[in-house]
Amino acid sequence: MKPISELMMNADPSIRDEFIEPRNQRFTYSEVQRITNSFSNVIGKGGFGTVFSGLIGDTRAAVKMLSESSAQGCREFQSEVHLLMSVHHKNITSLVGYCDEGSHKGIIYEYMANGNLGMHLFGNYLIIF
Ligand SMILES: Nc1ncnc2c1ncn2[C@@H]1O[C@H](COP(=O)(O)OP(=O)(O)OP(=O)(O)O)[C@@H](O)[C@H]1O
Numbered sequence: 001m002k003p004i005s006e007l008m009m010n011a012d013p014s015i016r017d018e019f020i021e022p023r024n025q026r027f028t029y030s031e032v033q034r035i036t037n038s039f040s041n042v043i044g045k046g047g048f049g050t051v052f053s054g055l056i057g058d059t060r061a062a063v064k065m066l067s068e069s070s071a072q073g074c075r076e077f078q079s080e081v082h083l084l085m086s087v088h089h090k091n092i093t094s095l096v097g098y099c100d101e102g103s104h105k106g107i108i109y110e111y112m113a114n115g116n117l118g119m120h121l122f123g124n125y126l127i128i129f
Pocket of ligand 1: 043044045047049064093109112
């Protein structure tokens with residue numbers, strides 16, 4: 001797992017300069033569009049919204065966009081960003097950055113290639129509660 005600073009340093013230099021520290025991990029919506037190649041690759045869906053695959057330089061990222069119909073809403077978006085900004089642990093997905101531009105709200109995470117906890121506990125079975 002690469003630390004955020006290394007991930008940023010390995011990014012394509014043409015976009016890296018725009019992304020690093022001064023703006024404190026905040027991405028514009030057009031940067032998020034570029035990272036996700038205009039939201040072309042969906043990798044999952046959660047209570048918060050849709051999760052897209054993205055690339056920062058040659059490093060893969062997961063971009064979770066808050067859907068307007070999300071029951072979790074804006075406050076949860078803010079608490080998740082604040083929490084991930086302050087908590088760093090090897091078992092918690094790292095925050096790469098966030099986007100908060102009007103109704104365009106999203107969180108950019110380090111991409112986890114090995115699936116989620118549910119998949120490890122239950123394999124690929126479909127579980128219906
Ligand atoms: N960092 C990530 N790397 C790779 N895939 C991810 C990542 N984050 C989410 N995903 C994919 O997107 C799916 C939905 O994730 P998400 O966190 O939105 O849903 P969730 O676990 O149901 O959470 P919640 O309902 O609390 O928002 C996951 O099951 C996973 O397949």
